[in-house]
Amino acid sequence: MNEQKLTLKDLIKSKAQEFGLPRLIITGFLLLLLVLSPIVGADLPTQISNIINRFSWNGILVLAMVPMIHSGCGLNFGLPLGIISGLLGATLSIEFGFEGPVSFIMAALLATPFALVLGSVYGWLLNKIKGGEMMIATYVGFSSVSMMCMMWLLLPYHSPNMVWGMAGKGLRTTISLEGYYTQALASFLQINIGNLTIPTGALLFFALLAFGMWAFLHTKTGTAMTAVGSNPDFARSAGINVDKIRMISVVMSTWLAAIGILVYEQGFGFVQLYMAPFYMALPAVSAILIGGATVNKASIMNVVIGTILFQGIVTMTPTVMNNMIHLDMSEVIRIIVSNGMILYALTRKTEGTR
Amino acid sequence: MKNKSIGDYLRRFSVPLMFVIICLICAPISGLSPNYLINEIVTRIGRNAFLILSLLIPIMAGMGLNFSMTLGAMAGEIGLILVSDWQIVGIPGMILAMIVSIPISTLLGLFCGKVLNMAKGREMITSYIISFFINGIYQLVVLYLMGPVIPIVHSTIKLPRGYGIRNTVSLLSMRQHLDNLIPLNIMGVKIPVATFIVIFLLCLVIIWFRKTKLGQDMRAVGQDMDVSRDAGIDVERTRIISMILSTVFAGIGMIIYLQNMGNIATYSSHSQIGMFCIAALLVGGASVDKASIGNVFLGIILFHTMFIVAPKAGTVITGDSMIGEYFRVFVSYAVITVALIMYETNKRKNKSKAGMQLALDQEQEEANG
Numbered sequence: 001m002n003e004q005k006l007t008l009k010d011l012i013k014s015k016a017q018e019f020g021l022p023r024l025i026i027t028g029f030l031l032l033l034l035v036l037s038p039i040v041g042a043d044l045p046t047q048i049s050n051i052i053n054r055f056s057w058n059g060i061l062v063l064a065m066v067p068m069i070h071s072g073c074g075l076n077f078g079l080p081l082g083i084i085s086g087l088l089g090a091t092l093s094i095e096f097g098f099e100g101p102v103s104f105i106m107a108a109l110l111a112t113p114f115a116l117v118l119g120s121v122y123g124w125l126l127n128k129i130k131g132g133e134m135m136i137a138t139y140v141g142f143s144s145v146s147m148m149c150m151m152w153l154l155l156p157y158h159s160p161n162m163v164w165g166m167a168g169k170g171l172r173t174t175i176s177l178e179g180y181y182t183q184a185l186a187s188f189l190q191i192n193i194g195n196l197t198i199p200t201g202a203l204l205f206f207a208l209l210a211f212g213m214w215a216f217l218h219t220k221t222g223t224a225m226t227a228v229g230s231n232p233d234f235a236r237s238a239g240i241n242v243d244k245i246r247m248i249s250v251v252m253s254t255w256l257a258a259i260g261i262l263v264y265e266q267g268f269g270f271v272q273l274y275m276a277p278f279y280m281a282l283p284a285v286s287a288i289l290i291g292g293a294t295v296n297k298a299s300i301m302n303v304v305i306g307t308i309l310f311q312g313i314v315t316m317t318p319t320v321m322n323n324m325i326h327l328d329m330s331e332v333i334r335i336i337v338s339n340g341m342i343l344y345a346l347t348r349k350t351e352g353t354r
Numbered sequence: 355m356k357n358k359s360i361g362d363y364l365r366r367f368s369v370p371l372m373f374v375i376i377c378l379i380c381a382p383i384s385g386l387s388p389n390y391l392i393n394e395i396v397t398r399i400g401r402n403a404f405l406i407l408s409l410l411i412p413i414m415a416g417m418g419l420n421f422s423m424t425l426g427a428m429a430g431e432i433g434l435i436l437v438s439d440w441q442i443v444g445i446p447g448m449i450l451a452m453i454v455s456i457p458i459s460t461l462l463g464l465f466c467g468k469v470l471n472m473a474k475g476r477e478m479i480t481s482y483i484i485s486f487f488i489n490g491i492y493q494l495v496v497l498y499l500m501g502p503v504i505p506i507v508h509s510t511i512k513l514p515r516g517y518g519i520r521n522t523v524s525l526l527s528m529r530q531h532l533d534n535l536i537p538l539n540i541m542g543v544k545i546p547v548a549t550f551i552v553i554f555l556l557c558l559v560i561i562w563f564r565k566t567k568l569g570q571d572m573r574a575v576g577q578d579m580d581v582s583r584d585a586g587i588d589v590e591r592t593r594i595i596s597m598i599l600s601t602v603f604a605g606i607g608m609i610i611y612l613q614n615m616g617n618i619a620t621y622s623s624h625s626q627i628g629m630f631c632i633a634a635l636l637v638g639g640a641s642v643d644k645a646s647i648g649n650v651f652l653g654i655i656l657f658h659t660m661f662i663v664a665p666k667a668g669t670v671i672t673g674d675s676m677i678g679e680y681f682r683v684f685v686s687y688a689v690i691t692v693a694l695i696m697y698e699t700n701k702r703k704n705k706s707k708a709g710m711q712l713a714l715d716q717e718q719e720e721a722n723g
Contacts, residue, residue, distance in 0.1 A: 125695070128702075129698035129702070131475075134476060135694055136694050136695060136698065138479065139687060146680060146684035146688075149680040149683070150680045153676060153677055154677070329498060335489065336491060339483055340487055343469065343484060347469060347473045
């Protein structure tokens with residue numbers, strides 16, 4: 001009896017260790033917030049539908065992290081590059097005059113070639129600098145965003161819904177998607193129960209892509225990708241073209257980021273240009289890490305759990321805190337939690353470091 | 355052989371050369387008078403040199419570009435906020451702010467060094483994230499703890515709600531006091547002699563430091579960690595010390611920077627400083643593993659000439675003032691990106707070269723034996 005109890009304790013202990021202390025704290029914190037919110041007078045169903053909504057906006061951006069982690073390219077801090085492809089698709093779709101949900105499909109189609117081209121260049125670059133991916137990815141993201149800042153002003157866009165009214169040229173910093181694809185996915189089969197709203201379409205779209213990713217990772221190429229990530233030398237001697245696999249993973253990640261930002265926009269209702277994509281990589285990176293991924297290991301489950309936990313904290317803290325002590329510290333908490341999580345992951349010992 | 359060395363030189367100085375060309379093209383277009391330009395550049399040397407010099411020590415220790423110099427900048431800002439609340443003015447105020455900032459930046463540097471020791475091989479990305487993380491803690495301290503926990507008396511720097519610090523804190527009481535301590539004016543160019551003396555002293559300290567035992571150790575660690583560990587150097591400790599020194603210097607540098615500006619943007623002064631300092635250093639021809647004092651000064655002159663000239667030139671060419679604004683931000687990031695890429699490719703090339711040499715040696719040995 002006693003012995004069995006001990007093993008059970010050990011089991012719990014090992015499970016907890018596997019789960020990781022920071023993750024445990026964050027989960028505990030979120031549960032505490034959920035328990036507190038009715039007590040301090042916030043409406044729980046509204047809160048929960050907020051979290052679900054936020055999840056549907058951000059899920060795909062977080063999913064975009066998976067392929068590159070699998071192929072050993074590390075965390076994709078170069079996410080803004082994919083986001084830019086998405087923004088190009090979105091603005092072009094509006095410029096060509098597509099309306100309603102069709103504009104979403106067209107935006108996705110128009111974004112794809114940009115994502116493929118930019119992703120290939122980015123992948124080629126990352127193959128040149130194996131081992132230093134993350135830092136260079138960060139700066140590739142930054143330089144491409146600041147480069148596009150000039151482009152948004154210079155490119156010949158004319159649609160009156162997008163350009164500055166006075167000058168008649170140069171895109172606005174935020175473009176409303178009213179009449180275009182705002183809520184294009186979310187309103188599909190939307191479920192409303194009292195204050196609880198579930199954006200079924202957006203969730204289904206995420207599920208579709210997540211399932212696609214899961215299925216891909218079980219194909220021959222997908223297994224090869226995992227092999228490259230866990231041991232590139234072994235993979236090379238097994239006859240896998242390491243550079244090509246890494247290239248595929250980077251292109252996939254970039255394309256998912258492009259689609260991810262479109263889904264984000266359809267939920268949010270606005271296209272944000274100029275400096276907006278600048279720091280968008282950080283929340284996605286920390287979300288997948290909170291979900292239990294490491295620098296060289298990630299699963300679809302990590303994406304789902306991480307996005308729920310991260311977005312849960314982001315949406316719950318301001319309301320609960322405001323109701324409780326009339327003090328909005330959510331921004332500070334968000335910065336500390338998300339960057340602390342990335343820091344924690346970076347300092348873990350990982351076998352995959354070359 | 356000689357041909358190759360010229361090619362190498364060209365590659366090494368490609369970034370500075372590119373900047374010389376940009377500046378030469380933009381300067382006449384911008385229509386700024388040479389006198390104004392020289393004045394601005396001299397001011398900016400005084401303002402930034404100390405901060406950029408603080409980057410040299412971690413590079414020496416092989417820890418790459420210290421993106422977490424922002425930590426020192428935050429410590430400096432906390433020092434200045436406290437001193438301006440205590441209403442100590444002028445040079446004594448600055449010195450007191452430095453004294454207050456030193457323990458804070460030492461602690462932060464210690465933390466940073468410890469974390470970086472856990473993340474060997476990816477120091478740069480880690481130091482970059484550390485700067486974000488500590489920025490969160492800085493905001494927690496300045497926005498919420500200053501007032502209730504850390505006493506702040508004067509309402510001029512407090513937010514109207516009664517705690518937390520305002521977005522801008524005026525430093526009128528010490529504005530350019532160091533710069534104007536020894537006034538000198540040569541042909542309409544104002545030269546901040548006292549600031550230059552301080553910067554010169556730091557240069558001397560760095561040159562001296564390189565020759566000390568600790569400095570030699572640091573260079574050895576930067577060359578090869580395993581070899582230096584075998585040679586009996588405490589690698590971890592050396593790396594932590596280099597981080598602490600860098601952070602402390604960055605704190606002092608930030609105080610000099612802010613006395614020149616004349617006010618603190620409490621929540622944004624430090625956020626861009628790391629990026630601009632690193633870009634300037636790289637423009638001066640430094641690389642991730644090699645930087646000299648000469649790089650610092652060449653870098654400031656070239657980078658800031660571009661910085662002053664580009665927006666004006668952009669306005670003249672395109673008629674839109676924002677283009678030049680974005681252009682200079684783009685150039686800063688692009689320079690860092692290119693430098694990082696060059697560093698990584700060179701590292702890989704050297705590695706494969708070393709591997710090939712080893713294989714060749716082995717073959718020869720086998721043939722001989």
